[in-house]
Amino acid sequence: MEKIKRTKVVDLLKSTEYDRTVNVKGWVRTKRGNNKIAFIALNDGSVIHNIQIVVDVPGFDEEILKKITTGASVSVTGKLVKSLGKGQPVEIQAAEIEVYGTADPATYPLQKKGHSMEFLREIAHLRPRTNTFGAVLRIRHSLAFAIHKYFNDHGFFYLHTPIITGSDAEGAGEMFRVTTLDAKNPPLLENGEVNFKEDFFGKQTNLTVSGQLEAELGALALSQVYTFGPTFRAENSNTPRHLAEFWMIEPEMAFYDIHDDMDLAEDFLKYLVQYVLDHNSDDLEFLNKMFDKELIRRLQSTMETKYKRLDYTTAIGILEKSGKKFEFPVSWGVDLQAEHEKYLVEQHFKKPVILTDYPKDIKAFYMKQNDDNKTVRAMDVLFPRIGEIIGGSQREEDYDKLVRRCNEMNIPEQEMWWYIETRKYGTVPHSGFGLGFERMVLFITGMKNIRDVIPFPRTPQNAEF
């Protein structure tokens, strides 16, 4: 038989050109039947659905059919026909089957039946072959693409900020050290401390915790830039919302005040949700059915509503008047705890909330100071189920105020000279925010644990795959 080009399952299922010979390649999900007829559900990851292969058993070598078990990889050539059974539009009547790789059923860990997420994390090398991870990974891709598309279509430039950074003053958490020094025998100074002058870069370096400061440099030249890259936090965080290695999106815009910043954040989030609703409906329906019956409705409701915007001081008033007993008592000046954010978003307003103008003492040094000398132009977007999904602010563009704030917060001015100097030459008002990519995937897929929305999660005590 002449060689026929492979067609993906996603295209075969949409095809109405019946009775033509096609070739499909993929991994067996199930085989069932008897000694006359067998049905193989084949999946190639192009779509959540399988294509059904119909096998006339007496016409095939028994040894080949024996190898076709759950997990095996095969190439099937045959006639694409309208399905005789219910449940699928088309099926393939197999004429030729080649087995690429077998999967011993006695040891292959993936069964036809569902597995717990905890078990699947232990077999991260195989879990992409499940329906759930296929759906999550396709949605993750869609979201990444939509992010680039949104910014590209809005005149932003993709700026690549460094992954290895020489500054440790960003204040966004513990950092991973990057070094080529011998851990057992490092060069020492006379006082016994490690001599980092002999290290690869001639100074202490770390993995980045944020590309924001560098993104600001880009915005102060290109007007609108964004970063989309990996970030690293060496915090000992063991929660369903934290990773040691995660991806972050950080747009930074010159000539934007905090209101422009909030407008962009809200429009951006809605665009991403709508993009996935439009392009991944099969995967969303699967997740909605299997994991989270409210998922699609919740996504749609965040599209329809306008996010509630209010300042920190007003929010504190609402919490104080709520009459609720919080584990952490509320008063002006405290940082909002998860329980407080949950109350505001899920009980009081019942919609996403954008909180602004936080006390300066609980926020970073680079945020623009308000005239009240108490608060800064920060804005956090709080989502149901997730909590803080975006953190952003208008940046302090005044040279003297920024230097004063650095001194107050013990930020080493000499290390940050390049950042501070942008306020000396052609400074402009500007703003930006950071979106945790995995938290967005978490929200859109309805998954419950952030370890299940990234292919290879990095968490404390876990870097197996």
Place this chain on the structure above:
RNA sequence: UCCUCCUUAGCUCAGUUGGUUAGAGCAUCUGACUGUUAAUCAGAGGGUCGUUGGUUCAAGUCCAACAGGGGGAGCCA
């Protein structure tokens, strides 16, 4: 890092006040069935009860330490 719960077959779990030979469903294997839909029906195999130590005549069951995992909290995105 703190609090809390869990660890029994390949997977998901049950296992009584400590008491003979540790159970189920699914998966796997064998057989039956001419169109199945996470097929169905019948049968079979499969366990050092996370590890180490202790209490006891006797430990899957009680105690301790350690390891791994879940949930909550903090840190944050």
